[in-house]
Amino acid sequence: MxxxxxxxxxxxxxxxxxxxxxxxxxxxxxxxxxxxxxxxxxxxxxxxxxxxxxxxxxxxxxxxxxxxxxxxxxxxxxxxxxxxxxxxxxxxxxxxxxxxxxxxxxxxxxxxxxxxxxxxxxxxxxxxxxxxxxxxxxxxxxxxxxxxxxxxxxxxxxxxxxxxxxxxxxxxxxxxxxxxxxxxxxxxxxxxxxxxxxxxxxxxxxxxxxxxxxxxxxxxxxxxxxxxxxxxxxxxxxxxxGDAQAARLCTSLVMASTMAATSEALALARRLGVDPELMSRVLNASSGASWVSQSYNPVPGLSPDAPASKGYRGGLRSAQVQSHLQMAVAAAERCHSPVPMARQVLDMYTQVVEEGMGDQDFASVYRYVYGAGCESGEWKEGQTLFGAQHP
Amino acid sequence: MxxxxxxxxxxxxxxxxxxxxxxxxxxxxxxxxxxxxxxxxxxxxxxxxxxxxxxxxxxxxxxxxxxxxxxxxxxxxxxxxxxxxxxxxxxxxxxxxxxxxxxxxxxxxxxxxxxxxxxxxxxxxxxxxxxxxxxxxxxxxxxxxxxxxxxxxxxxxxxxxxxxxxxxxxxxxxxxxxxxxxxxxxxxxxxxxxxxxxxxxxxxxxxxxxxxxxxxxxxxxxxxxxxxxxxxxxxxxxxxxGDAQAARLCTSLVMASTMAATSEALALARRLGVDPELMSRVLNASSGASWVSQSYNPVPGLSPDAPASKGYRGGLRSAQVQSHLQMAVAAAERCHSPVPMARQVLDMYTQVVEEGMGDQDFASVYRYVYGAGCESGEWKEGQTLFGAQHP
CATH class of the missing domain: 3.40.50.720 (NAD(P)-binding Rossmann-like Domain)
Structure with a gap:
């Protein structure tokens, strides 16, 4: 045969x-x-x-x-x-x-x-x-x-x-x-x-x-x-x-930071009374537009083909993003380039992974960092890992 | 008359x-x-x-x-x-x-x-x-x-x-x-x-x-x-x-975070040997794409109409971005929404303003946070405000 x-x-x-x-x-x-x-x-x-x-x-x-x-x-x-x-x-x-x-x-x-x-x-x-x-x-x-x-x-x-x-x-x-x-x-x-x-x-x-x-x-x-x-x-x-790897890590740095910031803004908007769908339209029509908000929206349902609309599965794993950020930070240390944003977002993905969510798509930072409260519109104590703690 | x-x-x-x-x-x-x-x-x-x-x-x-x-x-x-x-x-x-x-x-x-x-x-x-x-x-x-x-x-x-x-x-x-x-x-x-x-x-x-x-x-x-x-x-x-203001502050949060992360990545790429023009093309063709990298690139010359190509003048002042971020963080505190990215980028714009650069366009974070070294391709000690200090 x-x-x-x-x-x-x-x-x-x-x-x-x-x-x-x-x-x-x-x-x-x-x-x-x-x-x-x-x-x-x-x-x-x-x-x-x-x-x-x-x-x-x-x-x-x-x-x-x-x-x-x-x-x-x-x-x-x-x-x-x-x-x-x-x-x-x-x-x-x-x-x-x-x-x-x-x-x-x-x-x-x-x-x-x-x-x-x-x-x-x-x-x-x-x-x-x-x-x-x-x-x-x-x-x-x-x-x-x-x-x-x-x-x-x-x-x-x-x-x-x-x-x-x-x-x-x-x-x-x-x-x-x-x-x-x-x-x-x-x-x-x-x-x-x-x-x-x-x-x-x-x-x-x-x-x-x-x-x-x-x-x-x-x-x-x-x-x-x-x-x-x-x-x-x-x-x-x-x-x-090595240059392609450098460019790849820098891309991950931007992508992960944009994902975290967009997730943070969508969760904050919801708690301030602005629907994520409207907020995403505002971002996409403005200086807040990005591949994340347009094609890979972390709120379920807003980008139909994105992993967020499929249970945060099938995309780029959070553990993989964490690994890219670790490599970016290490490379930055070796050439003495300051990377405060990468460090911040690495902290967040490290916590996502430590919480056992490393296999979920990296858009799940919306849920696991910014809190399930952002899905229901209600804040629920203890459901976020970062930021202001409810007294 | x-x-x-x-x-x-x-x-x-x-x-x-x-x-x-x-x-x-x-x-x-x-x-x-x-x-x-x-x-x-x-x-x-x-x-x-x-x-x-x-x-x-x-x-x-x-x-x-x-x-x-x-x-x-x-x-x-x-x-x-x-x-x-x-x-x-x-x-x-x-x-x-x-x-x-x-x-x-x-x-x-x-x-x-x-x-x-x-x-x-x-x-x-x-x-x-x-x-x-x-x-x-x-x-x-x-x-x-x-x-x-x-x-x-x-x-x-x-x-x-x-x-x-x-x-x-x-x-x-x-x-x-x-x-x-x-x-x-x-x-x-x-x-x-x-x-x-x-x-x-x-x-x-x-x-x-x-x-x-x-x-x-x-x-x-x-x-x-x-x-x-x-x-x-x-x-x-x-x-x-108030809803429009909420949406506006959330937009600023994303815009400023994306600007900082894109600046950081372009500076890091340069120190790793990747030209900012190439790095910007890679970002724009990938999951790193944003309004910042496409229309408002912080590296002089890459977005011809952007303030970065005009001496960081004529755009949105860093002091204004700082003020938006302050309001976003305060609003987030009141509704208990975690905003680690906004806090990080607010720190950076606060230092930009404290260094006397508040009147420059907010893309100047590329120069003033990530260091003049990222323009010449060489690291120069003391020229950045953040991150790894040269020993």
């Missing part, structure tokens, strides 16, 4: 470019959805995750899609997978040729797999990223050198870790026998690492509308950009290794 | 509706520009300001416009007055009939002037608003009752003061002999107060593009809305007396 599918697929999927395989490490809420888009674009994946359930899931999805989809495009459309909001539904009638997925048992094994040209990593944070790259069974571990010429880390990291990983990748050798042809503008003997942190959250990963910020050696971009475009809608080149 | 002008004007200025006069108290940076638009729309004004220079200025502008403008529309176009940005330049060729301006020596005298139907007040804050309304020579002082049936306070106030002033106006009597006809839906014997705080700053006042939030007795709106539309572009009805 596989052989026939491959021949057919390779013929049609010209946009996939080379017949090389794509590595993917990290099949969590984001990575799983991103990998689906690569499969849906006809790429063959070699995957690793320490969670075998996640691995089995993508293998069986790909196998089912290939069985059903010989030239008929009946594979599971990305977005139709889970109730993660927004995407999904009707798969296009046009033929879609699904890629294959195979699994390996470690990042090191992935890096030794013949035919793997590019490897993506999508991990929870810096600690696991270090392990996946630098660990004993990590991507850079193979003694004889590694097969992929380009590694792409979509994890959100501090710029320092990103720069260190890039240097370590650059100091690794490519496998003399198994690696593919040299890429123009890059050294023949060494691989390279791009940092490519994303924004758009689980919904964006599901719909294939992620925004990628990319930094590193620009000569590696042509090999990677079509793959990023299969998973997202915008790719912004940011400069050297 | 005056008589001839009046006859001509009244004939043409049908859009002005009644021949009644409009009162205007407070001819500061905002009020002067707002009054000019009323004059340019053909309304006759009766003005008061404790600053006689401001009064003389509008009187002479109106007189000059009337002399030059008999049917020729050569009056000074609003926006052509000062170098306050954006507006101005070519007056339309079509005939424009300028209203007249006369001055009185106190708010009380204004409230006793026959023919005054609506009075606007545009004042620096609650203390002066109290004086103008409730003082010995205030608008409500005339013993025999007051002539205007509708008072419109465009000052940004705390909702409590707005509600108190509305109650005091409602408890005042209209002058039995001099007041104009009763307005439908409003009591015959008492005037009413609308709170109508604005956003848009000096630039918006100059261009006539202010946004008004309006609260109070809705039956008074038809008499006032054409006048507001002469000075601004949007009028949003917010509900009862």
């Amino acid at each position: 596989r052989g026939a599918a491959v021949g057919f697929r390779r013929g049609l999927a010209a946009s996939a470019g080379k017949a090389e395989k794509i590595g993917f490490v990290g099949l969590g809420a984001m990575g799983l959805r991103m990998a689906r888009h690569l499969l849906a674009s006809g790429r063959d994946l070699v995957v690793f995750d320490s969670n075998s359930i996640a691995v089995d899931r993508i293998l069986s999805e790909a196998a089912a899609a290939q069985t059903a989809g010989h030239g008929q495009g009946q594979g599971p459309a990305p977005g139709a997978g889970e109730a993660a909001g927004g995407g999904g539904g009707a798969a296009p009638a046009a033929a879609r040729v699904y890629g294959s997925a195979t699994a390996v048992t470690s990042p090191a094994e992935l890096a030794e797999t013949p035919g793997v040209g590019v490897v993506f990593t999508m991990l929870p944070g810096p600690a696991i990223a270090r392990q996946v790259y630098l660990g004993q069974a990590g991507l850079l571990a193979p003694k004889a050198g590694i097969v992929p010429r380009v590694l792409v880390d979509c994890t959100t990291l501090d710029p320092g870790t990103a720069r260190e990983l890039a240097a370590r990748v650059r100091a690794t050798r490519v496998h003399a026998g198994l690696a593919g042809p040299r890429l123009a503008g890059l050294p023949a003997a060494n691989p390279t690492l791009l940092d490519a942190p994303v924004s758009g959250g689980v919904v964006g990963a599901d719909k294939g509308t992620l925004s990628f910020l990319v930094g590193g050696e620009e000569a590696a971009l042509p090999a990677v950009e079509p793959l990023l475009k299969a998973m997202g809608s915008t790719v912004t080149w940011c400069g050297d290794a | 005056r008589g001839a002008a009046v006859g001509f004007r009244r004939g043409l200025a049908a859009s002005a509706g009644k021949a009644e006069k409009i009162g205007f108290v407070g001819l500061g940076a905002m009020g002067l520009r707002m009054a000019r638009h009323l004059l340019a729309s053909g309304r006759d004004l009766v003005v008061f300001d404790s600053n006689s220079i401001a009064v003389d200025r509008i009187l002479s502008e109106a007189a000059a416009a009337q002399t030059a403008g008999h049917g020729q529309g050569q009056g000074p176009a609003p926006g052509a007055g000062e170098a306050a940005g954006g507006g101005g330049g070519a007056a339309p060729a079509a005939a424009r009939v300028y209203g007249s301006a006369t001055a009185v020596t106190s708010p009380a005298e204004l409230a006793e002037t026959p023919g005054v139907g609506v009075v606007f007040t545009m004042l620096p804050g609650p203390a002066i608003a109290r004086q103008v309304y409730l003082g010995q020579a205030g608008l409500l002082a005339p013993k025999a009752g007051i002539v205007p049936r509708v008072l419109v306070d465009c000052t940004t106030l705390d909702p409590g003061t707005a509600r108190e002033l509305a109650a005091r106006v409602r408890a005042t009597r209209v002058h039995a002999g001099l007041a104009g006809p009763r307005l439908a839906g409003l009591p015959a014997a008492n005037p009413t107060l609308l709170d109508a705080p604005v956003s848009g700053g000096v630039v918006g006042a100059d261009k006539g593009t202010l946004s008004f939030l309006v609260g109070g007795e809705e039956a008074a709106l038809p008499a006032v809305e054409p006048l507001l539309k002469a000075m601004g572009s949007t009028v949003t009805w917010c509900g009862d007396a």
